[in-house]
Amino acid sequence: MISNPSTETTVASKLEALLNLQRIDSQLDEIRRVRGDLPEEVRDLEDEIVGYEVRVSKFDEEVASLNEQIKQRKQAAKDADVLIKRYEDQQQNVRNNREYEAVGKEIELQKLEIQISEKKIREAQYQIDQKIAEIAGTKQRLEERRKDLTNKQSELQLIVGESEADEQKLMEERAQAAKPVEERLLSAYTRIRGNARNGLAVVMVKRDACGGCFNTVPPQRQADIISHKKVIVCEHCGRILADVEAKSLA
Numbered sequence: 001m002i003s004n005p006s007t008e009t010t011v012a013s014k015l016e017a018l019l020n021l022q023r024i025d026s027q028l029d030e031i032r033r034v035r036g037d038l039p040e041e042v043r044d045l046e047d048e049i050v051g052y053e054v055r056v057s058k059f060d061e062e063v064a065s066l067n068e069q070i071k072q073r074k075q076a077a078k079d080a081d082v083l084i085k086r087y088e089d090q091q092q093n094v095r096n097n098r099e100y101e102a103v104g105k106e107i108e109l110q111k112l113e114i115q116i117s118e119k120k121i122r123e124a125q126y127q128i129d130q131k132i133a134e135i136a137g138t139k140q141r142l143e144e145r146r147k148d149l150t151n152k153q154s155e156l157q158l159i160v161g162e163s164e165a166d167e168q169k170l171m172e173e174r175a176q177a178a179k180p181v182e183e184r185l186l187s188a189y190t191r192i193r194g195n196a197r198n199g200l201a202v203v204m205v206k207r208d209a210c211g212g213c214f215n216t217v218p219p220q221r222q223a224d225i226i227s228h229k230k231v232i233v234c235e236h237c238g239r240i241l242a243d244v245e246a247k248s249l250a
Contacts, residue, residue: 052142213237
C-alpha cells in the first residue's frame with residue numbers, strides 16, 4: 001500500500017507541534033513545582049484566618065447578647081425588689097388572713113423571681129468568662145496564623161520573583177506553540193494532561209515502553225507510531241505516543 005506523503009507530513013507536523021507544546025508545558029510545570037505547596041498553603045492560611053476572624057466576631061456578638069441578658073435580669077431583680085417592698089407595706093394594712101396570705105404569695109413569687117434572675121446572671125457571667133477565654137485563645141491563634149501567612153507570602157513572592165520573567169516568556173511561547181495545534185487535538189491534550197499525575201500528555205516510546213506509564217509498547221505498534229500515519233495513544237494510560245527513540249529499537 002502506497003502511503004500518502006501529505007498525510008504523513010500532516011500527522012508528523014501535528015505530533016511535532018504537540019511535542020513542542022508538551023516541552024513548554026513541562027518547563028512551566030517545573031517552575032511551578034519549585035513553588036511546591038506554597039500557593040496552596042497561602043490560600044489555606046488565608047481561609048483559616050478568615051475563619052478565625054468570623055469566630056471572634058461571633059464570640060463578641062454572643063458576649064454582647066449575654067451582657068444584655070444580665071442587664072435585663074438585673075433590672076428584673078430590681079423591679080421584683082421594689083414590688084416586694086410594696087407588698088410588705090400592703091401586708092401591714094390587710095383586713096383579713098386571706099388577703100395577708102395572697103400578698104404573702106406575691107412576695108414569695110417576687111423573691112423567686114429574684115432568685116431566678118440571680119441564677120441566670122451567674123450562668124450568663126460564666127458563659128461570658130468562657131467566651132472571653134475562647135476569644136483570647138482564638139485571637140492568639142489568629143495572630144500566629146497572620147505571622148505564618150506573612151512569612152509564607154514573602155517566601156512565595158521571592159520564589160515567584162525569581163522565576164516570573166522565565167514564566168512569562170514561556171507563557172508567550174506556549175501561546176504561539178498552541179496556535180498550530182487544531183482545536184480537537186488541543187482539547188484532547190489538555191484533558192490528558194489534567195488526568196496525568198506528571199502532566200505528561202505527549203510522550204516518546206523509550207526502551208520499548210511508554211514514556212508516561214512505562215508499560216511495554218509492542219513492536220508492531222511502535223512501527224505504526226514511527227510511520228506517523230495517524231495519532232496513536234498508549235493502550236494503558238491514553239497518552240499520545242509521538243515517536244519512538246532510535247535506541248529503543250536496538
